[in-house]
Amino acid sequence: MSSAQKVRVRFAPSPTGGLHLGGVRTVLFNYLFARRHGGDFVLRIEDTDQTRFVEGAEEYIQRCLEWCGLEPDESPFKGGPYGPYRQSERKPMYREFALLLVESGKAYYAFDTPEELEYMRSSLKTAENPNPQYDHRLRMQMRNSLSLPQEEVDRLIQGGAPYVIRIRMPEGETIGFRDMIRGEVTFQTGQVDDKVLLKADGMPTYHLAVVVDDYHMKITHAFRGEEWLPSAPVHLLLWKYLGWEESMPQWAHLPLILKPDGNGKLSKRDGDRLGFPVFAMDWKDPKTGELTKGFKELGFLPESFVNMLAMLGWNDGTEQEIFTLDDLVARFDMDRVHKGGAKFNFDKAKWFNHEWIKFYPAEGLYELVEPLFAAKGVVSASAGSRGAVTRERIVDVIRLVKERCTFLTDFWDQSYFFFEDPVEYDMVAVGPKWNEKNKAFFEALSADIKQLVDFDAALLETNFKALATAHGIKAGELQMLFRVMLVGGKFGPSLFGIAAFLGKEKTAHRIDKAVAVFG
């Protein structure tokens, strides 16, 4: 590509289900690179395999990208100058180029049936060669336009015999390219098999489609998972054979995200097994009805999800770990992407979310937390309307408890006592400390509170301590009991702050109620 060319990158998922971590990170790196260089980010759907295409998956991908804030400039949904953006809608052009390759002798027709291929593989299979390949050593023994006489080929094609088009890999060439992450990578063409380019149903395989699409969509940089590295020589040759070598994008093969225990690529199963999500958002498989949990629904902020993924395989060389999307765009550099795969660590993911919740302004958290509160019956309303909690009050609560929430879904458990009386008390904690003397203190405290005109945390604390002294009890001994009376358990923010927040009636009421329960 010429240096004057505008940077264009693409994310090309196949709509076969939920978007897992590796997928989102690939989008992220594509997006960051595009934005970093003022370029375009293109979403292209690879729906060439009808057997794996899943209804609704395309829209799901769109929603995930939206949630993460990684919206494409061009996509099947919003269009763009290089559409269509679904491979199924570009079908005719793939065939055209496959035929062109046959004409120039770089590809050939193959008539072998699936059964014949199966037979070839099983009969040639040995301990030394468990996976016989359809390659230069074997192709003349198979039924194709290289091994068959021309008349036979014509007859088969005219007779409507099904066929695929395979690339004809040369025998003894060394071919290579410069990967942006790995440096020079080379392959011997003779080691690579004659990959199918065009399937019998007329659809292209990934190999043909990426090349044709990337060329026509003027893609300048192609980033994909490391699992694609072995097929790079096929793509390299295709760019060359099609005469587009000058326009070939620069490639980077991203390291894999590995399962936390053992080795290997992280899969949906690992999440189920180890109890964490592997998809960005909840995904319900329409065929099986099976639900796979997502980070969003678990209570992740999109910012922390993106931040966490960016740090899996990349860092800017400093000690900074918390980045906004804008920070990432400003700092991202493909040269600093790791070569080795990274094991996913859910504890670290949780830490990122916790950090983000702590730093996030309470006002901003409101929109995300309010629906969760509403689901519990806490209806927010503008100040003044009866029976409802004001937005300001909810924001105050969020501010008070956010540092102890790891997930957005923790907010209710950490703050329900601001909205309703505790229904259960931690009697295990209360039991050993509850006695007649303490009971008398709390009865007095309740009466005292009811008489107060002003009621704030500082005043309450002063009164509380004075009263404790008057009763000959150390204030500290009583605080835990007071806490359980107000919140039900041994947790939550500053005690007197909670009481002040509740107001004197509710505070006194909860004391009375607890005294009755404690006995």
Add this chain to the structure above:
RNA sequence: GCCGCGUUGGUCAAUCGGUUAAGACGCCUCCCUUUCACGGAGGAAUGAGGGGUUCGACUCCCCUACGCGGUACCA
């Protein structure tokens, strides 16, 4: 089997020939707080093995081992 890519603490990782080999997560101890957290101080824990090159290798080269990926009319 063949081909390709990898390999710094349990995990994420810095280092681009000279450092006491950072930092973070997790774990442990202590402080703060008579709650849970937050915060603060400290601790244990790392260069797969073997050869080179070099005055000097975690860093460069080779071999081995190990891991992963690919080896489909799936992507």
